[in-house]
Amino acid sequence: MELNNDNILNVLLSPGTFLEEPESIDYISNLGNIGLEKLSYEPDNLKEENERLMQQKQELAFSNYKTFIQTAECSREIGKKFFETESNLDIVIAELPKLSETCSQLSVVGAEVDGNRKLNSLVLSKHSDLLRLLELPQLMDSWIKNRKFEEALELSSYVKWLGKKYGHIGIIQSIVSDFEASWEAMLYQLIAQLRYDLQLPECLEVVGYVRRMEVFSDAELRLKFLQTRDFWFQNLLSTIPKTDGYQYVLKVIELTRMHLFKIITQYRAIFSDEESVVPLKNCDVNETTIFYSWLNEKISQFISTLDDPEITKNISSLDSIMIESMNFGQSFSRVGADFRGLIACKFIRIIEQNFEYAIRKVNKKFELEMEKFVISKTSPKEKFKGNYELKPEQPPNCLALFYPLAIYTNGVLTAFNDLRECAPLSIADFVTNTIQESLKFCSKVILQFYKQEQAFDSAEKEKFSIFCGCFQILVNYLQECLHAIFPLDAIAHHLGIPVHQLQKEGLTFIDESVILDQLSHLMPEMKPVM
Template sequence: MAQAVNYHPSHMESYLQELIGRPFRDIQAEKERLKRKSESLEQEKLSYLQSNYKTLVELADCQATTKEFLGNTKELSQNIFGKKDALYNITSQSQQFLSSISIHHQQALLMHRMQPQVSSILKIPELMDSCIQKEYFSEALEFQGLTHRLRDRFASIAVIQDLVYQIEALSEKLSAKFLLQLQKPLKQYTLIKIVTYLRVTSKLSEAEIKYIFLFYAWQQLQSNLKSLIPLLDYNNPELYLKRYLQVIRDRAFSLLFQYQSVFYESTTLYADPANSTVDNANLSFNEASTLHQLDHESLQSFSQNIISSFVKKLVKEICYVLETFLPRVHETTVRSSLLLQLYYCNQSLAKVGTDMSIHLYTILGKEWLDMLISQAEEKPF
């Protein structure tokens, strides 16, 4: 009974059981009906095939194409799987490239926002060059300082690197301009500024700056002395000697005083009499190129003795003129006047640390001692 309850016959079995219960005549009629229905369905099938022939052909072609595509896809998938490492590397490189593009894009946006400021920055070399041409040195140094601050903050930016390159070239031009200024007779305040600027802008050492200063100072002194040549009369040199001592007293004193002020030196400039000749000096002032051949130790030694070399050369110059022309002066009154002027000249030079008394005694002998004694007996001038 449990099996009967759980048994569920199919539709076909139900249909057969129903036929079994019918008369034979009904079964024969049902057979004819089914046969007609089968023929009708077959006819509909043929009609459907005929009406949808093209669609079925296209469907078959699509099926074949799909199978072929699936085969190719499978092969391609196998190739891709075999090259997954290479694809991973390419993908990583692409990501890095996209990251760099993003960074450059951000920088481009920043440059766009900062375009007015960038335009001003790009004009710095032009403005600095204009200041150099017009000798606006303080302003030129301000532009140089601004560029150095930009370099310290944005050293990796190509625009700033190019700006720094241009400013460095202009700095060399500015240093050359300062050196040209030293060739001119300048007031003390201006001279101090020019030397200070040289210390900031040039690559010269302190010894080299001292040398250049005194080299041009010597040229200026010689230029002033050469202007006296038209006054020279070898048979009557009194006027020439008078003007010569006046120039020495004024210009040499001024140059030595400027040197002490500019380089903050107040030590005695006078050298030991035993070594008081320019021949014993480290270098000749007429050989500027020799300075660059010195090593660091020699350069330091030269820095300590350069002013002494200058004074030795100055003293030798004065002594040469006196030995050459003073013996040609025979009149007692004129000689006394020249000796007195020479005394005052020596006194002026003594104020800046040098003294020619021993050299003058070698040339003039007792005549110079008498001058010193007579001046010592009088009240200070």
């Protein structure tokens, strides 16, 4: 019965024996082929072979002793290195998550760097375009400085479009911000131009630019235009010297008439009120009232000039001022603002104030002269006669006998002469009352003088009696002067009443009894005849 090699191996080898090398397997496989005789010598052969190999091994060990030592040392070093490597490997394994995270971050940064590199490359390729874009604010400032507002407006429109479309880009935001500052500077420069003397074409151009900037509503633009033009107008008026009230008012009238019409013409050429006529419920501001409110304020400002006492008291020729002012007021009827009615009452008040001021000075002068007056030094050449013929153009000669009366008469006549140049009929009663109060004051001063000089001798009493008689003549003379300035026929026609009614009502008539009542006992026996 034949056995295969595997079965023989299983029989010869004890369980658990494991042959790995192919030579061992081949040797054992060949044992079955050598025969019994050779097989009996096989142990000796193996022993000899073992001895021979041991001999060779010893020789090899002796001949390669250093090599073995080095090999052992290398093995030991390799063992150490492997131990260190194992330790480092543990560290590496522990750090691997961090390394992985860092690598991920590096990948992200690398992607950003790559994106920035591509962006920088794109920026470099678009360098000239970007440079022109960055120079836009500088170009805007240059055009504004050189007053090229048309180009500046077009450029600003382009930048606004850029801001709306690419406002999320930082550089565009910066450019838009710079343009806003330039925009304000341009608006300020345009508004500032309106504060100077401009002709109509220039005003149209400047306001056109401001309107295209769309900063103001139409009502606000109207108001801003009037404010700036008024600033220039007020500066013009402020240059007029006030040393001569007459010349000052004439110059104010001239400049106001000239330049207000100029501003009005410019306003009406720029703003069309017809286009803005809409129902009030559709607009917050009645734009027409802006202009007329401003015009009313300018008229009030001119009229207030006549309220300044430092100016009006120095006016030497009020009639010419009033004529110029009336013509000025009438000229404004072309724009629906005839203000002659407002001026008339102002001039009446000025005339009254000036006349009252002049009479107060005369009263004060008379009082001072009476304090220095010495009745004994007067020397009337004849007895008092009361039948003097009174003519307004020639004062009675008897008044020259007593210098206080003469000085008073001259002062009142001077006031009358100033009044005669411009004497409205409406102030006739005021003038009459003022003269009457002045004469009452003089009467009190005369009576006080008499009381202080009780020790009159007969000659002095006669002289004082003549003095009182002359004062009575003065009262009647001033009455004639009043009627010369304010004729009774003219007053009656003005009031629409007959002449006798004037006397009955006491209009323009001095009440002689009120003035002379306290001096009646001092009057001479013969009274003057009217």
